[in-house]
Amino acid sequence: MNNLTVLPIILPLIAGLIMVIFRKRIHFQRILSIGTVAAVGGTALYLLEQIEKEGVQVLQIGDWPAPFGISLVADSFSSLLVLTTSIVSLAVLLYSFHSIGEGREKHYYYPLFMFLLTGVNGSFLTGDIFNLFVHFEVMLVSSYVLLSLGGEKLQLRESLKYILVNVVSSSLFLVGIAYLYRMVGTLNMAHLSVRVQEAGMDGLMLTVAFALLIVFALKAALFLFIWLPGSYSAAPTAIAALFAALLTKVGIYAIMRTFSLIFYGEPQITHLVIGIMAALTMLLGAFGAVAYWDIKKILVYNVIVGVGLILAGFASFTEAGMTGSIYYLIHDMIVKALIFLIGGTVVYLTGTSKIREISGLIRLHPQLGWMFFIAALSLAGIPPLSGFVGKLFITEGTFSSGYYWLGGIGLFTSLMVLYSVLKIFMNCFWGYTELTEEEEKGTTKGLLLPIGILTGLTIALGLGAEGIYSYVEMAARGMLNPDIYIHAVLGNDVLP
């Protein structure tokens, strides 16, 4: 029993509720939101320490024993993700203070932000597949409102599509869970793991596994990403950065968790399919990123490439591949938030997102330009920045498991990613300075601090990759040995 595991879920929830009650006190809401996110980050750090010393931390909610009640499970994988979530959302919150506008702030922006975090952290920490569904919904409902908040025409059109896609996939999720419950009679993920191995991965079980894969692939934008470019580029910068950093990652986490803990019996089928989907995602995403001449569109397609690469490492199902996936997942959350914030700032300054109409920003905004350059290199995986470690391990993993084509596509699309972001850098920051300071649509006052924090993090994570290696390795090993998770949740007398 460890009550700390519930704090990352209830702290944002309580903070959000208090903010709804004091709706007009914007200053109070800002302080409370920063405090809450910092507290959640601190809890995650402390949990990581505990996990290293005592193993996986479990809480049986309401004192109901494991397969009957709901379990919350914090292993190092989920705690690392909760920690990264807190850091990223801290930066996005700081950015939104100066950019989101009073109208949105008065219409429940901060409470919704907190509820979104409740859902995200809950999805990372839950050990019950139905509870995972519930937390997905908490996250999605907040994201629907955040996406349509402001009520511009483009936003409403895109959020309608977004809601439709997600409602369909959520109902498929529910159907998948119902089938699973009918076949093995449990919802606890550790117990599911035991029973699915007993029942064997026959045709019916594979069907359910693929139904869940489709659901998570829709949420993670793995191959089924048609909904993503439109909806992410319609949102305001801070919200788009938050979505790009967190929402698809929850889908990726769900794929990695279910296909390493529950449906790992037939990796030559399930993981091969994930690998093929990942390869197609990388290729199509990279084509999109290269083809567009619009900052927002290029960045959005880069999100898709990242999803493919993370799951390519997972599909290899080797320790190196898993380590790489986890490293790259953490890196991707940070660097996607960073590059969306910078891209959004450029659009905000110039009033257009077409890169052919922008030039010479580096004269007036040297910090912004160089930070974009660092982010671009990190995104492409140039050492010593944070993307390098993950890409190295992913390539090693895919090559050692014989998926040469997968690793090759990963490397090839990295080049295309580099080209696509340097295209933005060269067009927007180099060249003749067209706009004078007075002609710009806004200032970077207050916006550079969060961008600077994230840039520092991506450098630190690259140089200090050794520092978190023990946690990442523990997480990768936990995924390859589901027994660790099962014993932590069910105890030693595993129920049949």
Next chain:
Amino acid sequence: MRTPDDTILRTVTKISVFIIFTFAINLFFSGHHQPGGGFIGGLTFSAALVLMYLSFDIETVRKYLPIDFKVLAAIGVFIAVSTGIAGILFGKPFLTQAFGYVELPVFGDTELASAVLFDVGVALAVIGTAVTIITSISEDR
């Protein structure tokens, strides 16, 4: 605009609202051991409120019942989460419930359970949400 004569509706509402309220509270308390509970009690309660909105108009009801239902929903969830936190304070897992038997003056030997407090939270959240949804649909032009 045509103003319909809804005397009958209003008179019936004035009486039946109290019957529905009583029934809602009865449902709420029976939920501990029999079918019922905070969710269904709260829904029934909000049905009575909606009946009031229908037979009178929104402004009148707001004048006599000046509650922001969004805040009510938030307070409800807050109460529910707080009862869960009480478990943490006693060194038990989150959401652990306790109950005991107490000798009360009028009711005799009564079972008191902390789950009822949780259910109060659920009921308030349901009332707040249901009424907010219905009023915002009716305000939509």
